[in-house]
Amino acid sequence: MIKTDKKIVVESIKTFLQCQRKLEHTFSQTDISAQTGITQSQLSNYESGKMLPSLSAIIALADMFDVSVDYLVGRCENKNSHKTRKEVVKYRKS
Numbered sequence: 780m781i782k783t784d785k786k787i788v789v790e791s792i793k794t795f796l797q798c799q800r801k802l803e804h805t806f807s808q809t810d811i812s813a814q815t816g817i818t819q820s821q822l823s824n825y826e827s828g829k830m831l832p833s834l835s836a837i838i839a840l841a842d843m844f845d846v847s848v849d850y851l852v853g854r855c856e857n858k859n860s861h862k863t864r865k866e867v868v869k870y871r872k873s
Contacts, residue, residue, distance in 0.1 A: 792825055793825065793828040796825055808822045808823065837852065
């Protein structure tokens with residue numbers, strides 16, 4: 780069985796959010812909340828390391844920042860590792 784230390788996951792998500800939100804993308808917590816459906820209160824708890832996000836929140840954050848879940852939780856250094864590519868289908872009117 781693979782064991783993942785909860786403290787490492789919490790610290791990885793905390794560091795990722797702080798870096799991405801403030802340095803890379805300059806998103807506010809309001810921006811992230813609007814895009815992901817995660818409340819600002821929850822985001823604050825994730826960013827301060829007080830709370831571990833749910834799986835659905837982790838997936839939403841990974842999708843928003845276009846990284847893999849493994850990268851977000853600190854399981855790898857390649858942000859595209861195990862990433863599923865979303866295909867956008869555009870329909871045309873006949």
